[in-house]
Amino acid sequence: MMPGSIFYGVTTLAGIVITALVWKRLARADGRAPDDRLLAVYGGALAGAYLGAKLAFLIAEGWHFRGDWVALVTGHSVTGALLGGVAGVETAKSITGYREGTGDLFAITVPIALALGRVGCLAAGCCLGVECDASWWTVTDAHGHARWPAPVAEMAFNLAFLAWALIAMRLGWQRGQRFNIYLMAYGAFRFAHEFLRDDARWAGPVGGYHVIALAMIAVGAWMYGKRKSVPGKGGTNFRTAG
Numbered sequence: 350m351m352p353g354s355i356f357y358g359v360t361t362l363a364g365i366v367i368t369a370l371v372w373k374r375l376a377r378a379d380g381r382a383p384d385d386r387l388l389a390v391y392g393g394a395l396a397g398a399y400l401g402a403k404l405a406f407l408i409a410e411g412w413h414f415r416g417d418w419v420a421l422v423t424g425h426s427v428t429g430a431l432l433g434g435v436a437g438v439e440t441a442k443s444i445t446g447y448r449e450g451t452g453d454l455f456a457i458t459v460p461i462a463l464a465l466g467r468v469g470c471l472a473a474g475c476c477l478g479v480e481c482d483a484s485w486w487t488v489t490d491a492h493g494h495a496r497w498p499a500p501v502a503e504m505a506f507n508l509a510f511l512a513w514a515l516i517a518m519r520l521g522w523q524r525g526q527r528f529n530i531y532l533m534a535y536g537a538f539r540f541a542h543e544f545l546r547d548d549a550r551w552a553g554p555v556g557g558y559h560v561i562a563l564a565m566i567a568v569g570a571w572m573y574g575k576r577k578s579v580p581g582k583g584g585t586n587f588r589t590a591g
Contacts, residue, residue, distance in 0.1 A: 357469035364462040365395070371461060375454050386447040393441025394434045394455065401433015402426050409557025410549035427463055427503075428539060428561040431532065434459075435568060452528030452572075456514045459531065460507040467504040476500050477547045497545045506538050525576055532569030536562045 372391055381387070402425035409429075414420035438451060470476040477490055478497025487495040514527055523530060540562035550556040 357473040357475070360465050360469035360472070364465040367465070368458040368462045372454055372458050375457060379454070381449065384447070386441075386445040387451070389445045390438055390441045390447055390451055393437040393444075395437070397437020397440065398430040398434035399425075401436065402430035404433070405429020405557075405561055409561060413549035426558065426561070427466065428536075428558055428565060431459070431535070431565060432561070432568060435532075435572075450525055453514075453518065453525065456527035456531050457511065457518070459528070460511040460514065464504045464507040464511070467500040467507070470500040470503075476503075478502075478545050479547050496547070499542070499546045502542060502545075506535065506542075510534060526573055529569045529573040529576065532565050533573070536565030536569060539565070 369391065372387075376387055405426040405428055406424040407421070409426060411421060411424070414424065434455075438455075442448070467476070471488070474491055476499055478488075478499035480494050481487060481497055483489075483495035486498060488498045488501070490496055510531055514531070517523055517527055540559055543556060543558050543562065544554055546558075548556050548558055551560075
């Protein structure tokens with residue numbers, strides 16, 4: 350059987366490859382003319398996501414692992430990846446001059462990548478939930494303790510949002526706003542779910558990821574409002590994404 354750490358790497362790589370292919374296919378289906386700048390935008394999102402993932406981990410719980418250099422080097426957070434990805438997209442667009450929206454594309458590709466990543470989390474035994482009484486729905490950690498199935502819950506959320514995004518794409522719901530909605534929805538979910546995750550805390554039950562989740566909600570709401578305020582780009586009648 351493939352070791353969990355190797356399987357995690359495989360699922361991460363698979364997520365990058367699959368989402369890149371889906372990104373390219375969706376861009377064509379959206380009627381966009383071939384444009385190499387779209388690849389630059391995707392690359393900016395990827396680079397920003399990895400940088401954001403590392404920074405968020407260090408800010409939220411790096412102090413907790415200050416004596417564990419392996420954890421400091423390998424640790425990362427999907428919450429930071431989302432915020433970093435937004436910054437990476439905006440930077441890439443600024444550099445390349447690409448002005449078309451891309452958020453509706455990310456509203457489909459990001460949940461796919463995160464769902465695949467959580468499969469890797471299950472295999473690697475990371476991103477655990479809090480200890481609880483054993484039941485049919487719990488997962489068992491390396492020490493034999495029953496835990497809340499945090500990776501499964503995260504996977505379920507992303508698959509559910511993916512289903513909504515696909516339906517929204519087909520029916521024309523919230524054009525140009527779907528990724529902003531994802532940021533707000535995932536931020537709200539993650540804030541609540543964080544109480545069931547076994548992460549380091551800053552004070553009492555509150556940890557750094559609670560703060561980052563609130564930042565996701567704020568960024569999503571700000572971007573939603575900004576796009577809605579632009580004539581022809583808000584609500585359901587704008588064809589491309591933000």
